[in-house]
Amino acid sequence: MSDMLASAPEAPSLMMVRDLAVHIRTDAGLARILDGVSFTLPPGGSLGIVGESGCGKSTLLRAILGILPKGALVPQGQVVFQGQDILKTPVRGRIGFIPQDPYLSLNPVFRAGDQLLEGMRNHAPGSRDDHKKKLINLFHAVQLPEPQSALEKYPHQFSGGQRQRLLIAAALACDPDLVVADEPTTALDVTTQREILALLRGLIKERNMGLLFVTHDFGVLSAVCEDVAVLYAGRVAEYGPTGNVLADPRHPYTRMLLACHPDRATDLVGIPGTVPAATAQPPGCRFHPRCPISRPACAVTVPEMARIFDGSRVACPYHADPLPEVALG
Amino acid sequence: MARYILKRVLLALPALLGLVLLTFVLVRVIPADPAAMLAGDAATPAQIAEIRTRYGLDQPLWRQAMTHIRQVMTGDLGSSIFTGRPVAEEIGFRLPATLELTFAALFLSVVFGVPLGLLAALDHNGPVDQLVRLLSVGGLAIAGFWLAIMLQLVFSMELDLLPLRGRLDVALGTPPVVTGFYLLDSLLAGRLDMFGNALKHLVLPAVTLCLPGLASIARFTRSGVLETLQKEFVLYARAAGYSPFRLATIYVLRNAVTVTVTQVGLLFGALISGAVAVEAIFDWPGLGTYAVQAILAADYKALLAVTLVVGVVYAVVNVLVDVAQALVDPRVAEQLK
Numbered sequence: 001m002s003d004m005l006a007s008a009p010e011a012p013s014l015m016m017v018r019d020l021a022v023h024i025r026t027d028a029g030l031a032r033i034l035d036g037v038s039f040t041l042p043p044g045g046s047l048g049i050v051g052e053s054g055c056g057k058s059t060l061l062r063a064i065l066g067i068l069p070k071g072a073l074v075p076q077g078q079v080v081f082q083g084q085d086i087l088k089t090p091v092r093g094r095i096g097f098i099p100q101d102p103y104l105s106l107n108p109v110f111r112a113g114d115q116l117l118e119g120m121r122n123h124a125p126g127s128r129d130d131h132k133k134k135l136i137n138l139f140h141a142v143q144l145p146e147p148q149s150a151l152e153k154y155p156h157q158f159s160g161g162q163r164q165r166l167l168i169a170a171a172l173a174c175d176p177d178l179v180v181a182d183e184p185t186t187a188l189d190v191t192t193q194r195e196i197l198a199l200l201r202g203l204i205k206e207r208n209m210g211l212l213f214v215t216h217d218f219g220v221l222s223a224v225c226e227d228v229a230v231l232y233a234g235r236v237a238e239y240g241p242t243g244n245v246l247a248d249p250r251h252p253y254t255r256m257l258l259a260c261h262p263d264r265a266t267d268l269v270g271i272p273g274t275v276p277a278a279t280a281q282p283p284g285c286r287f288h289p290r291c292p293i294s295r296p297a298c299a300v301t302v303p304e305m306a307r308i309f310d311g312s313r314v315a316c317p318y319h320a321d322p323l324p325e326v327a328l329g
Numbered sequence: 330m331a332r333y334i335l336k337r338v339l340l341a342l343p344a345l346l347g348l349v350l351l352t353f354v355l356v357r358v359i360p361a362d363p364a365a366m367l368a369g370d371a372a373t374p375a376q377i378a379e380i381r382t383r384y385g386l387d388q389p390l391w392r393q394a395m396t397h398i399r400q401v402m403t404g405d406l407g408s409s410i411f412t413g414r415p416v417a418e419e420i421g422f423r424l425p426a427t428l429e430l431t432f433a434a435l436f437l438s439v440v441f442g443v444p445l446g447l448l449a450a451l452d453h454n455g456p457v458d459q460l461v462r463l464l465s466v467g468g469l470a471i472a473g474f475w476l477a478i479m480l481q482l483v484f485s486m487e488l489d490l491l492p493l494r495g496r497l498d499v500a501l502g503t504p505p506v507v508t509g510f511y512l513l514d515s516l517l518a519g520r521l522d523m524f525g526n527a528l529k530h531l532v533l534p535a536v537t538l539c540l541p542g543l544a545s546i547a548r549f550t551r552s553g554v555l556e557t558l559q560k561e562f563v564l565y566a567r568a569a570g571y572s573p574f575r576l577a578t579i580y581v582l583r584n585a586v587t588v589t590v591t592q593v594g595l596l597f598g599a600l601i602s603g604a605v606a607v608e609a610i611f612d613w614p615g616l617g618t619y620a621v622q623a624i625l626a627a628d629y630k631a632l633l634a635v636t637l638v639v640g641v642v643y644a645v646v647n648v649l650v651d652v653a654q655a656l657v658d659p660r661v662a663e664q665l666k
Contacts, residue, residue, distance in 0.1 A: 065568045092570030099568070104561035109583050109658050118580070119569035154659045170569065 013080070014043040014178055014210040015064075020077030022059050022068065024278075031278035033059040034234045037077070038305075041178070041227075046204070046211035048225035048242065050218065052257075054275045056234040057214045061182050064212070065097055066090030082177065093123025096171030096209075098181040098200075102163035102188070106155035113151025116170040123174045131173070138169035142199060161192040168200060178210040185220065197223050218258060222246055230254045233276055233286035236305065240312025250308055250319040253287045285316070292324050330655065330662070334648060341644040345637070349401055352636045353394050356629045366627040367410055384410055397633065406634040411626045416634040419619060424638060425509025426496060427608070427615035431600045433535035435593065438542035443582070443589065445543075446550025450585075451577055453555060461547055468544030473603060477537040477610040484533060492530050494612035501526055534611040538603050542596045549592045553585030560584070587658050594650035598643050 022034040034056045041047050049057050062068050064079055066086065078085050081095070099105040107115055113132070120131045132151060139147030142165040155163060164184060171179050184200070185193040201224050204211050213225050221228055221242060228245050230238040230253065238251040249255045256271045273290040276282055282289055288298035295318070303315045364381040365372070381387045385396060400407060406416040449461035485493040496511055497503060501523050504514035512531070515523035557563065558581060566576055601616075608617035616635055623631035655662040 067564060067567045097565070097568040099561065099565045101561055105565040107560075107562045107566070107580060107584065108660055109587070110580070115566075118566070118571050118575070122572060123570050156660055156663065167565075 012043060013040045014045065014082065015041040015212070016078075016080045017060075017064075018078045018080065020060075020063065020079060021075050022056075022063055023073045023075055024059075024069065025071045025073070026279060028277075029279045032234060032281055033072075033278050034063070035281075037231070037234070037236055039227075039229050039236065039239060041210050041212060043177070044205075044208045044210060045227065046213065046225045048221040048228040049212065049214045049231055050216060050221060050228060050257075051231035052216060052275050054233075054278070055231045056278075057216075057231060058182065060231070061180055061212075061214055063087065064180060065095065066092070093174040094176050094178070096174065096176035096179040098164075098167055098171045098179065098184040100182040100184065100186060102160050102167055102184075105167060106163060108155055110154075111151065112153055112155055112158070112166055115155075116151075116166065116173065119170060120173050135169060135173060138172055139165075141172075141203060142166075142169045144169070160188050161196065164188060164192075164196055165199075168196070168203070172203060172207070172209075175207075176209060178212065179204055180212045180214075182214050183216070184213075186215075186217070193220070194223075200224070218246060230257070233281060234278065235286060236315060237287065238312070238314045239305070240308075240314075241310060244310050244312050250312065250314040251287075251316045252291050252293055252319075252323060255323055256292075287316075293318055293321050330652075334652065337648045337651060338644075341648070345640055345644065346398070348640045349398060349633070349637055350394065352633055353397055354390070356632055357390055357393065363410055363627045363629055401637065406637075407630040409623075409628050409631045411623075411628040411631070416631050419631070420616065420634055420638055422509065423614060423616045423619050424642075426511075426613060427601065427604055427617060428642070429510045429512065430531065430534055430538060430608070430613060430615060431597065431604055433531050434538035434542060434600055434604075435597065437535055437539035438546050438596065439593070441539075442543040442546030443550050443586065446547040446589075447554055447577065447582060447585075449547065449551045450554035450558065458551075461551065465544035465547045468540040468547075471540065473537055473540070474606050474610055476540065477533070477607060480533045480537060481610075491532050496530050496614060497523065497527050498530075534607050534613055537610075538600060538607045541603065542600060545596065546589055546592060549589045550582075550585055553588040554581055557581045557584040583657060587654065587661075590650060590653050590657060593653075594647045597646045601639055601642065 017037060017039050020034055020037045021032070024031045024033055037056070037060065039047060049060060051057055059068070059072075063072075063074065064081075064086070068074075074087055077087075079087050081091060084091065106112065113135070116135055117128060117131050120135075121128075124131060124134070126134075135151065136147050139150050144150055144162060144165045150158075150166070158166065164187075168184070171181075179200075181200070185196050188196060197220060200211075211224070213221070215221055225242050227240065228238075228242045229236050230245070230251065232253050238245060238249065238254045245254065246258065249258050253271075260270060271290055276286060276289070282299070284297075284299040284301055285291070285294070285303050288294040291298065303317055305313045305315050306317065306319070307313050308319065362377075364377050364384065364386050368377045368380050378387075385393060388396075397407075404417075406420070408415050409419065412419075445461050445464070449458040452458045481493055484491045492498070504511060504518045504520060504523055507514050507517050511527040512524060515521075515527055554577075563576070563581060566580055567573075571580060604613075604615060605617035605620060607613065608615045609621055612618070616639065620632065620635045622628070623635065
């Protein structure tokens with residue numbers, strides 16, 4: 001995919017992902033998990049990555065965090081973070097990470113403090129006592145109850161929401177310039193979800209950190225992210241300011257995905273078919289087998305990212321065509 | 330925790346009572362006649378009958394069993410019907426010898442088994458993993474008595490590096506008894522020469538005895554580490570920038586060994602029974618050789634006492650294992666409260 005973003009006038013960027021592909025060798029053949037993904041995150045900006053499960057969200061995060069699984073190949077592309085290609089030299093400490101499941105992400109047999117301090121050991125200046133002070137301050141900031149004693153407790157002594165607060169504190173502990181969050185609220189109940197999201201947004205804004213937020217939930221997205229990239233089967237389908245994409249989605253996939261959202265749908269309709277297996281991606285546009293307006297050419301040509309309006313870009317040449325009513329519910 | 334331990338000990342008591350009863354019945358229904366054995370080949374039926382009466386062997390079996398249990402409850406293990414010496418005294422000397430050997434073997438199993446299992450898991454399906462697999466299959470498959478004799482041939486007879494048999498050179502005497510463990514007692518007495526000598530005597534039997542345990546500990550550790558490596562928190566720790574070495578050696582291993590710790594409790598029983606053969610080959614004056622002598626002489630008092638003592642040791646070890654489990658995993662400790 002020749003890249004419109006790269007040729008656009010270069011604004012100062014915190015992170016720039018250029019034409020990134022990640023393939024994984026499996027028994028069933030080469031899984032092309034990501035293919036030509038590009039986006040830019042300005043300093044202090046926030047970008048949401050949305051898509052169904054299996055679209056490559058997690059692999060994208062793992063590539064950025066430098067923890068790709070064994071057997072993963074990066075045949076092309078770059079992830080430039082503060083001018084440095086982090087696929088070649090991984091950075092730790094400057095990128096904070098908030099994992100998806102607060103119940104599973106802490107080791108049950110170690111005290112919370114020991115675990116959070118371990119990450120700071122190699123990446124934050126100062127002594128262990130300095131680190132402890134800093135964590136306790138952050139515990140105050142994330143509104144963790146009894147912040148003074150939290151370091152000594154074991155993970156099972158916290159509730160899910162409290163654990164997620166711990167993990168947010170840990171992500172901020174090394175004063176990163178970017179925080180990467182992997183659906184950090186899906187494991188929590190709805191009221192806790194809102195609190196945590198509001199807290200996270202506040203903390204990130206206040207510290208002028210960038211945020212990369214992976215989710216499958218458009219509702220969460222609009223609350224947290226300025227921009228959004230919609231991922232489908234390892235490619236960016238649509239990319240633009242969150243408000244625009246939500247108000248006027250252009251890619252057939254985005255339009256159908258939004259129509260699936262219970263808040264918006266008049267009828268519950270799904271998108272027929274499933275995300276293709278990464279080992280058997282269809283040629284041409286990867287959405288064409290499920291697309292209600294696909295044409296013969298879609299099965300042959302990989303669509304270019306075309307700029308539409310207000311900085312939005314969409315990978316579908318027929319984005320102006322109406323979708324049949326039935327597809328939108 | 331203290332309450333939990335007390336509870337565990339109380340729960341062990343009925344099991345031990347059952348053990349006493351069961352072994353008594355088993356030992357007394359086998360066809361060997363202790364009275365005849367004791368009287369010797371040339372004894373007349375009248376002499377045998379007299380011995381039988383003297384030891385209460387002419388009583389009904391259930392009465393004998395009741396007498397036996399009453400004696401055990403009061404701490405009286407009786408006297409050997411063969412040597413006439415109190416069984417408790419004999420066991421008091423021999424139990425530490427067996428425990429010294431089994432603890433040494435257990436120590437070797439853990440010290441080598443856990444790192445081998447860790448290395449194998451970190452090199453999943455790689456050459457190190459294959460090598461460790463070969464070693465652990467070998468460790469389980471090789472017959473202990475064969476290995477013992479081979480070790481004796483090579484290290485004692487051929488190379489003359491290590492002693493062939495016994496716990497200590499006779500010329501050195503024995504250390505004053507404090508714990509009954511020669512390694513400890515010689516150190517307490519400040520006799521380094523004796524310590525070195527006892528250690529040398531311990532090497533071959535301990536190595537022989539440790540192999541099956543080492544193999545199973547390596548295998549359990551390996552699968553524990555592999556399972557732990559799949560966990561979400563390991564991925565998180567990697568993303569948070571833990572150093573890979575500390576991640577593997579501390580973070581992952583502690584979760585992985587929770588399984589291994591349980592295994593150690595089971596292993597201990599196998600070690601004690603394995604010690605019987607090893608002690609016989611290396612002429613180690615422990616419970617194993619004592620038990621063998623007792624069996625051959627139909628010395629049922631000694632045999633019953635040995636079984637009971639081993640049962641008690643096993644129960645104690647299993648309580649200790651539960652305590653260790655709680656120390657490794659705070660969630661277990663929580664449940665115990």
